[in-house]
Amino acid sequence: MKTNNSPHRTKKKTVFAYKRIRWTFWLAMSAIIGSALIYGVFAYLIVKYRQVDILYIIFGVALINIVIGCSIRQVLYSIEKKLSPLVEGLHEVADGNLDILLDTQKSGEFEPIYNDFNAMTLELKKTKESMQSFINEFAHEFKTPITSISGFADVLYQTGEGIEDEERMEFLKIISEQSHRLSNLAQNTLLLSKVEATQIITEKENFSLSEQIKRCSILMLPQIEQKHITIDIAEDLDFSYYGNEELMEQIWINLLNNAIKFTPEGGEIYIYSKRSSDSIKISIKDSGTGMDEETMLHIFDKYYQNDSTSIVKGNGIGLSIVKRIVELCNGHIDVESAVGKGSVFTVTLPIGEMK
Secondary structure: OEOOOOHHHHHHHHHHHHHHHHHHHHHHHHHHHHHHHHHHHHHHHHHOOOHHHHHHHHHHHHHHHHHHHHHHHHHHHHHHHHHHHHHHHHHHHHOOOOOOEOOHHHOHHHHHHHHHHHHHHHHHHHHHHHHHHHHHHHHHHHHHHHHHHHHHHHHHHHHOOOOOHHHHHHHHHHHHHHHHHHHHHHHHHHHHHHHHHOOOOOOOEEEEHHHHHHHHHHHOHHHHHHOOOEEEEOOOOOOEEEEOHHHHHHHHHHHHHHHHHHOOOOOEEEEEEEEOOOEEEEEEEEOOOOOOHHHHHHOOOOOOOOHHHOOOOOOOOHHHHHHHHHHHOOOEEEEEEOOOOOEEEEEEEEHHHOO
C-alpha cells in the first residue's frame, strides 16, 4: 500500500485488529470445550453411556471442534490481514490524503474491493484537482473585468472635468461592456454548476424545437444586425421534441452567440437539420474565422479561449454548458472547422427522446 502513514500509526491499528480476533478465538474455544463437557454430562446422566465411551466422545468432539476453530481462526486472521490495508486506507482518505493506493498483488479474493478503492481515490483526487482548477480559472476570469472597471472608473474620477467628452464616452463604454461581461460570467458559472450537478433531466414536455431555435435567433437579433450578418434557417427544420425546454434553449443561445462572435461583418450563419432512423442532427454553420486542430481539442473545456481570437471577448463557459446539456439528453456534439473557413457545430439527439 502506497501511503504516507507513520510506522507507529500502522502498527497500532494492526495490533488492535489482531487482539480483537484473538479474543473471538478464545471465546469460541471456551464455547466448544464447554459444549463438549455438557454433552458428556448429558450422555452420562441421561443416556447412561459408559465413562470410557463418554471420554472418547468428549475427546473426539473437542478435537474436531478445535480443528474447526483453528481453521476459522486462520480464516479470520487472513481476512484481517487483507482488510487492514483497506481500513487504513479509508482512514487516510478521511484525513484528506487522496494519494493512497492499495497494492492489489496480495489482495487475493479482495482484489475487486482493492480495485474499487483505488478507482475511488483516483476519482476523488481528479475531482479535487478539477475543483481547484475551476476556482483558479474562475478567479482569473472574474478578476479581469473587475480590474478594467476599477481602472477606468478611477481615471474618470481622478480626471474629473479634465477629460474630453469623446474619451469619457469611450471609457464609459468599456465600463459598461465589462459590467455585462461580469454579469454574464456569473450567470453562466451558476448555470454550468447547475447542469454539472444534474444527473437526470426533469420537467420534460413536448415543444416545437424548430420554433425554439427561431425564437433564440430573434433574441440574438441586435447582435446580428449590428454586424450585418445574414442568418438562414432551413425550411425542413420543423419538428417537435420531448425534453426540458429551458435547458434546450441554452444550447441554441450559446451556439448562436458563439457563431455571431466569430463571424465577421457581412458574414452568414446557416441552421439546418438531418434525420436518420435513430437520431436527428441540428447543425449551426458560420462563415467565421474558424479554428485549428489544437483549439478544437479544447473548445469544450471550461474557460478555454483561443489566443488567436482573443480580440473577441467571452468567458469560455458557453460551450461547456452546451456539451453538458447535450450529454444529459443522451446526445453528443461535434465540431468541424478550419482556419479561415468557418465552423460547423452539430448537435445529435437520439430519436428515442422525441415524442
